[in-house]
Amino acid sequence: MDPLLASIGQYLFHIFGLMAVAGALALVFSKNAIHSIVGFLLSMLAVAGCYLTLSAEFLAVAQLLVYAGGIVVLFLFVVMLVEMTKFKEKGLFQSQAKWAVAAVLAGAVVILSVFWSTWFGPGASQALTLGPELGQGLDMATQNAQAISRGLYAGYLLPFEILSVILLVALVGAVVLAKTERV
Amino acid sequence: MPSMNAVLFISFLLFSVGVAGVLIRRNVLIILMCVELMLNAANLNLVAFARHSGTVAGQAFALLVMGLAAAEVSIGLALVVALYRKKDTIQVDQINLLKG
Numbered sequence: 001m002d003p004l005l006a007s008i009g010q011y012l013f014h015i016f017g018l019m020a021v022a023g024a025l026a027l028v029f030s031k032n033a034i035h036s037i038v039g040f041l042l043s044m045l046a047v048a049g050c051y052l053t054l055s056a057e058f059l060a061v062a063q064l065l066v067y068a069g070g071i072v073v074l075f076l077f078v079v080m081l082v083e084m085t086k087f088k089e090k091g092l093f094q095s096q097a098k099w100a101v102a103a104v105l106a107g108a109v110v111i112l113s114v115f116w117s118t119w120f121g122p123g124a125s126q127a128l129t130l131g132p133e134l135g136q137g138l139d140m141a142t143q144n145a146q147a148i149s150r151g152l153y154a155g156y157l158l159p160f161e162i163l164s165v166i167l168l169v170a171l172v173g174a175v176v177l178a179k180t181e182r183v
Numbered sequence: 184m185p186s187m188n189a190v191l192f193i194s195f196l197l198f199s200v201g202v203a204g205v206l207i208r209r210n211v212l213i214i215l216m217c218v219e220l221m222l223n224a225a226n227l228n229l230v231a232f233a234r235h236s237g238t239v240a241g242q243a244f245a246l247l248v249m250g251l252a253a254a255e256v257s258i259g260l261a262l263v264v265a266l267y268r269k270k271d272t273i274q275v276d277q278i279n280l281l282k283g
Contacts (some may be wrong), residue, residue: 017193100206170254
């Protein structure tokens with residue numbers, strides 16, 4: 001492979017991850033709700049890219065279909081439905097925003113301190129590679145979908161079926177909640 | 184292949200931004216999107232650990248979480264629409280019917 005391409009490919013995960021975080025920041029801090037949705041879309045696309053670099057191809061495609069294809073459009077519908085201009089003068093953030101940010105930063109510092117101890121420890125820069133005996137069922141690039149379907153339908157059939165029931169409940173519940181009231 | 188720490192760190196950043204968004208924003212739609220963001224951070228961790236352990240369980244569970252997130256968004260948006268019809272607002276600090 002082209003050496004430049006190879007050296008970029010090494011850092012693809014970092015690029016996609018930083019894109020995801022940038023999209024998330026745009027989502028939280030933009031004034032316009034449509035801009036927030038665009039940030040959300042960028043974040044979801046970048047997370048799909050992260051899945052690709054982690055060689056979870058099926059999940060990446062599912063992420064694109066479910067989030068970029070479905071959920072973003074749902075959010076757009078509702079934002080168009082709700083008249084946002086009414087709330088313009090009310091201010092973007094809650095009154096307790098200062099304390100909330102302080103609490104989040106405190107939690108982040110706690111977790112970062114845990115990170116700090118592992119960051120320079122043994123195995124810190126160990127790449128995520130598989131032992132040959134473990135990689136059997138998950139032959140990444142070629143058989144990812146087969147491996148997932150085997151795991152899903154053989155090992156985790158019950159959660160899968162329960163999820164289908166949950167989706168049915170959500171379908172009916174959304175229709176019941178959103179339909180106009182008739183008394 | 185990225186290192187485990189990089190994946191965990193990105194996922195940690197995404198989760199922190201999600202928590203901050205849920206706590207500080209007034210708009211309930213933005214709050215729902217931030218919840219989605221947190222679910223995605225958890226998914227990223229699941230995929231990374233699936234890669235680490237070499238089993239497919241993490242990826243399968245990430246797929247299940249994705250389906251659950253879709254269900255949650257549909258219910259949440261239906262609630263938002265119903266609330267907007269009833270209270271004519273989507274600002275969470277004005278939704279205080281339970282305050283008594």
